[in-house]
Amino acid sequence: LLPNEYVAFMREYAEQKEPSIWICKPSDSSRGRGIFLISDMSQLIYDQQYVIQQYIKTPLLIAGFKFDIRMYVMITSFHPMRAYIFKEGLVRFATDKYSYDEGSITNVYAHLTNSSINKYSPSLEQHKETVGT
Numbered sequence: 001l002l003p004n005e006y007v008a009f010m011r012e013y014a015e016q017k018e019p020s021i022w023i024c025k026p027s028d029s030s031r032g033r034g035i036f037l038i039s040d041m042s043q044l045i046y047d048q049q050y051v052i053q054q055y056i057k058t059p060l061l062i063a064g065f066k067f068d069i070r071m072y073v074m075i076t077s078f079h080p081m082r083a084y085i086f087k088e089g090l091v092r093f094a095t096d097k098y099s100y101d102e103g104s105i106t107n108v109y110a111h112l113t114n115s116s117i118n119k120y121s122p123s124l125e126q127h128k129e130t131v132g133t
Contacts, residue, residue: 009052013041021055021105032114037105057100064097068113095121 013022019039026034027049037055038044059066072086095118096110104110109121118124 003049010041016054021057021100021102022052023055023111024050024052027051031116032108032112035108035112037111039102039105059098061098062093066094066098066111066113068092092118094118095124 021037021039024036024038024044029035034048036043036045061067068091070090070092072089074084074086076082076084092113092115094110094113096107098110099107108117109123112118
C-alpha cells in the first residue's frame with residue numbers, strides 16, 4: 001500500500017529481473033476510477049493511497065479479451081464453516097483485445113473489465129454480441 005510501503009515496493013521493483021508493468025489501484029475507490037498501469041517509476045503518481053501489484057503478463061483470456069468472474073457467496077458460520085454459493089454469477093469483459101505491449105498500457109478498454117468504464121468504449125457495439133461467445 002503506497003505511500004506507506006514505498007521502501008518495500010522500491011526494493012521489489014529494483015530486484016525485478018526483466019521490466020514489468022505494474023497496476024495501481026486507489027485503495028478507496030470503485031468502478032475502475034483512478035486505476036492506471038505503469039512501466040517505469042517516473043510514471044508513478046500517488047496523491048492518495050494505492051494498492052500496487054505486478055501486472056499479470058499472460059492472464060487467462062477468452063477470445064483474446066480479459067474478463068473477471070463475480071461469484072456471490074454468503075458465509076453464515078466460520079466454526080463450522082458454512083457457505084452458500086449463489087448459482088448465478090456475473091462475467092465482465094474488456095471491450096478491446098488484450099495486449100501486454102508497453103504502448104497499450106494506457107488503453108483502459110483492453111486492461112480493465114469494469115462496466116462503468118467499458119460502456120464508453122468506441123468498440124463496445126462492434127464486440128458487444130461476440131465477446132465471450
